[in-house]
Amino acid sequence: MIAPEVMNEWYPVAMAAQICAGQRRVTQLLGQPITVHVQDGVIVVTGQAGPLHVTEAFGHVWACPGTPAHPLFPIPEALETGRRLVDVGVVRVKCSPLRAVENFLDIAHFPFVHTDVLGAEPHTEVNRYEVQIREDSDEVWATKVTFYQPQAAKSAEGGIVTQYMYRVPAPTAAVLYKTCPARPDAWDVIGIFVQPLSEELCDVWPWMALYDDATPQAELIAFQQMIFLQDRSILENQIPRLLPLDPGMEIPTQADLTSIAYRRWLKKRGLTYGAQMVAA
């Protein structure tokens, strides 16, 4: 039995462009088989017990297997003119969907996992930043995050101190805002939408809304996919497989404030699919 809190959330299940082009995606959501396809001009998602609630946003198809507790979260920046929206595609990872999100919120790993791209020794320090659970939207936010990066984005030349904001608007989705090398007054927006196939397997759909007219699409996608493939080698080798919501045997530090808040938020809201409650 999956908790209603979990069933009543929205999850990404496909890239909209692929389905609209006539592809039929046979996949899984929360351990159950589903099919995503176009029928009579609309996108439908069908499970064993019939159709699921469907919405389309940010280049992806989202489904809710229960009764939606709320509409899908907004990303206002997706509507801003001048931004380039990039669907990166899918990366399958043998890990808890929650671990994939937590890793996306983490900056301390940049110098070691994305060496010479998103970070480099000796620039390993994570300065104090602010984390809160916003009451109006019930989202986890981390702000005033800064980090030195040798090549922060495809459009960046040389090292810069990048500023970040992180946002968790749904249990298996996260959005980051980072300094845009081409436009210092604006933020680049990168999301990851994680489809929980099961508690220990997920499809990760990165998505971007950038101010970058110069870089060819294929290069942008290749850059982002390289980053996620590097993350995958970590995510498939963490113990335990499920995300521990009780600190138990793990020792976080000040650099992990976002991860701590995310775990607390999941626990408070009963979003425990892919999590373990006992310390082990």
Add this chain to the structure above:
Amino acid sequence: MTQRWTATGLSQDLPKAVAMAGHWQGHDLAVWRSASGRLQAWNDRCPHRGMRLSHGFVRGETLACIYHGWVYGADGGCKHIPAHPALTPPATIRVAAFACVEQDGVIWVAPAETVGAPVALRGLQPLRSISLTCDVVAVRLAEPALSGDDVLRGLVQIGGQACEVCLLVQHGASGLTLHALCAVGADRIAASRWLEDLRRRAERKGAA
């Protein structure tokens, strides 16, 4: 209690400044050799966010976790947290260590409190490690000259000659690993072929 020692690899397969995965009866271990050659076996789980330390990297006499670079010294204690360079990590951040010795070219592991030494293997030289998808019974059925449970020994025919062999058994989630030794002076290439043939025969027995 010498039988608590389990062979987890051969010395020849773990050079200096390298970490590898090891096992002791279902416990995953990070087995690593420092730059000066010191061998250690630890719980394969970083105390920070659970990353396998066997994926880590050796720097000098320390092992660093590949995820966030936490550095662990020879006693398993955390020496450095890169995200907080000015911080002296509290002594409570420590990776659990196993006993680990090297003898006759074999790397042996056991729980930390284990006393005594692993079984001595005189007159034998390390050959290679090989993984099988069957159990020990199938190995003995395939080669009746071998006897024993955790240590299989016997005189077998290799290249037309009787040769003493010893197979150290390590149980894993999906089968066995055999760490093989053969008599000093034996033809290693022929012995290696014999071992591969034994695997084929044993896996066929195991499947039957």
